[in-house]
Amino acid sequence: TQLLEQSPQFLSIQEGENLTVYCNSSSVFSSLQWYRQEPGEGPVLLVTVVTGGEVKKLKRLTFQFGDARKDSSLHITAAQTGDTGLYLCAGLLSDSWGKLQFGAGTQVVVTP
Amino acid sequence: DTGVSQDPRHKITKRGQNVTFRCDPISEHNRLYWYRQTLGQGPEFLTYFQNEAQLEKSRLLSDRFSAERPKGSFSTLEIQRTEQGDSAMYLCASSFPRGRLSTGELFFGEGSRLTVL
Numbered sequence: 582t583q584l585l586e587q588s589p590q591f592l593s594i595q596e597g598e599n600l601t602v603y604c605n606s607s608s609v610f611s612s613l614q615w616y617r618q619e620p621g622e623g624p625v626l627l628v629t630v631v632t633g634g635e636v637k638k639l640k641r642l643t644f645q646f647g648d649a650r651k652d653s654s655l656h657i658t659a660a661q662t663g664d665t666g667l668y669l670c671a672g673l674l675s676d677s678w679g680k681l682q683f684g685a686g687t688q689v690v691v692t693p
Numbered sequence: 694d695t696g697v698s699q700d701p702r703h704k705i706t707k708r709g710q711n712v713t714f715r716c717d718p719i720s721e722h723n724r725l726y727w728y729r730q731t732l733g734q735g736p737e738f739l740t741y742f743q744n745e746a747q748l749e750k751s752r753l754l755s756d757r758f759s760a761e762r763p764k765g766s767f768s769t770l771e772i773q774r775t776e777q778g779d780s781a782m783y784l785c786a787s788s789f790p791r792g793r794l795s796t797g798e799l800f801f802g803e804g805s806r807l808t809v810l
Contacts, residue, residue, distance in 0.1 A: 583735070587735075611797075612797055614797065614798060616801075621803070621804070621806070622803050622804070623697075623784050623786070623801030623802050623803050623804050624736065624784075624799075624801050625801070626799070626800070629797075629798055669735050669736070671735075671797075671799075673797035679724055679726075679741070679788060679797050680726070680738050680741060680749065680797075681738070681797055681799060682738075683728075683735030683736045683737070684735050685733065685734050685735045686733075686734070686735050
């Protein structure tokens with residue numbers, strides 16, 4: 582059983598559309614991170630959120646950390662083909678010595 | 694390039710053979726992690742080191758798996774008597790936590806893909 586549940590598992594949209602990916606848990610995290618992974622490569626860190634209710638923007642990407650620090654969302658505005666990839670959320674439990682718990686990921690495909 | 698590097702990138706082996714993967718972390722990072730990722734899943738924690746000390750091992754790490762970080766720099770992950778179920782991407786990551794304020798960001802290598810025939 583995964584500690585972090587991501588939804589949807591797969592998302593296919595056209596260029597210019599918006600999308601939202603969700604990451605939910607019953608556990609409280611001291612921080613939560615989002616990574617993007619491309620085929621055959623390691624995950625690359627996009628953002629870290631720490632404070633409940635925090636919203637961070639990275640160009641067309643908006644990340645939100647839930648008030649209770651149990652969930653997070655990633656919203657992409659006007660998606661581009663370069664946004665295609667596997668989006669992973671990962672949470673840090675307060676007593677975990679830096680060990681991240683990953684969700685299963687959401688595969689996003691943006692078509693021209 | 695000063696990122697995390699892993700070698701080899703791809704390894705195909707026959708069941709029962711031993712394989713070893715190497716990871717060179719970012720030089721100033723004192724924590725090093727090994728994760729395993731199978732198709733359609735997120736990375737699963739295997740083990741981690743702080744300097745040369747192995748501080749935690751997952752129950753996923755059977756006695757056929759051993760990891761070392763002898764001088765607190767590079768690390769190796771060895772799998773003995775490989776099984777088809779060991780086929781996966783083995784990811785190494787490093788970090789430089791700043792005490793209790795660490796938020797856990799990991800810097801991953803490109804991974805070593807293992808195929809056991």
